[in-house]
Amino acid sequence: MESIAVCGAGYVGLVTAACFARMGHHVCAYDSDATKIRALAGGELPFYEPGLDELVRRQVDAGRLRFSASPADALAGRDVVFITVGTPVDPTGDADLTYVRQAVRDIARYGGSGMLVVGKSTVPVETADVVARLLAREAPEKRFRVASNPEFLREGSAIDDFFHPDRIVVGSDDEFAKAALCDLYAPLNAPTLAVGTRAAETIKYAANAFLALKVSYANELANLCAAIGADVDVVLQGIAADRRIGAAYLQPGLGFGGSCLPKDLHALAHVARKHGVEPTLLEGALAVNARQPAAIVRRIEALLGELDGAPMAVLGLAFKPRTDDVRESPAIALAAALHARGARVSVQDPRAARTARRLLPEGVTTAATPYAACSGARCAVIATEWRQYQQLDWHRIRAAMQDDALIFDARNALDPGAVRAAGLRYAGVGRAMRQAVPA
Ligand code: UGA
Helix, strand or coil, X not given: CCEEEEECCCHHHHHHHHHHHHCCCEEEEECCCHHHHHHHHCCCCCCCCCCHHHHHHHHHHCCCEEEEXXXXXXXXXXXXXXXXXXXXXXXXXXXXXXXXHHXXXXXXXXXXXXXXXXXXXXXXXXXXXXXXXXXXXXXXXCCCEEEECCCCCCCCCHHHHHHCCCCEEEECCCHHHHHHHXXXXXXXXXXXXXXXXXXXXXXXXXXXXXXXXXXXXXXXXXXXXXXXXXXXXXXXXXXXXXXXXXXXXXXXXXXXXXXXXXXXXXXHHXXXXXXXXXXXXXXXXXXXXXXXXXXXXXXXXXXXXXXXXXEEEEECCCCCCCCCCCCCCHHHHHHHHHHHCCCEEEEECCCCHHHHHHHCCCCCEECCCHHHHHCCCCXXXXXXXXXXXXXXXXXXXXXXXXXXXXXXXXXXXXXXXXXXXXXXXXXXXXXXXXXXXCC
């Protein structure tokens, strides 16, 4: 068993630390934010991820996982360190490596010679080279081994993704580091790709960008279907049946959000431009995504008429279900756009109401339940496809709303038949309408 340090107790860091501890390793997760470390030591997680609180508690109780605010304590005597600090991007898509550099300085100072230094944060291509150079400069007397090991965890299913990955990418230009990292992951029995560091760093961006391209394609297709009167569900079924295409990430809706897809798409486009390559497809995907909430608002207006003064419910604020993360959430953009049109917006989310509050415009109210949000509303928009919303009592929703109220399913997550059977009007994204839509 290895002795592992994880530098950065954020989302990726905590999942990585807890999962390696479950594999039997001794792990210390380090973060410079002492308040966060105190909360973690008290069993409090800074975000919601299904099953993670339980996993962390068990590993702490078993003595395999602990938290520290001291880099000396966390790094001394470890075999491996994973760097999982944040890498924010500026509006041009350029990644800010301040936290990575700080982590590397700590490692150079407190880590021992022979330590395997693994980058897991999503970083621009060539960052592993920067890390290696910085380590050599800061601690010329020590010999570190550097690798890049991008993660493909999805929020909401991160633990399962860790233990059952489609593939593991191990990137290093040092054969010993590659072998050591492959050994660490061997118990997972997953297909493992051992490549150079630049390829590993590019794979991470390229994978997220491709997922984003698929989502934007589905949304463009849905908008086209709405315009020509075809049903996007049927069209997508028709193309997904082709095994070369598949159905994954072709669910149309409000667009992609979160801390990864939008950021990584911007970053890859930036890298491309920097190297003189025109990122035409990437920019197209970003443009489609940026327009999608406004396109949905226009469709709602076409169905309801003037929105000024209209009471409306927005159900869902998180960027996707099973998380309280609202970063780049298109649901927030939608609520804000409706509010800007003069609608009286009431929002609800099973997990993200608290995290969303500071991002919502003043005047948008928060309801405790979906029924309360819908009370007196002319329209309810499903903005995040929480299972709770798929299981709503539509008769009760109808009784709460105005006569002839509209349910706009901005995630195509509902059964239109069940909604209509309760006497409500239903519309989805590119889904065929029963009644004619005014132009
Ligand atoms: C994404 C990738 O899926 C992970 O593999 C990767 O590790 C992670 O980024 C990361 O870089 O850390 P995540 O941000 O958790 O994971 O979100 P996804 O589940 O990929 O969803 C992204 C967005 O696309 C969500 O807003 C979701 O609602 C939207 N989406 C997804 C669609 O609109 N349609 C789809 O068919 C699929």
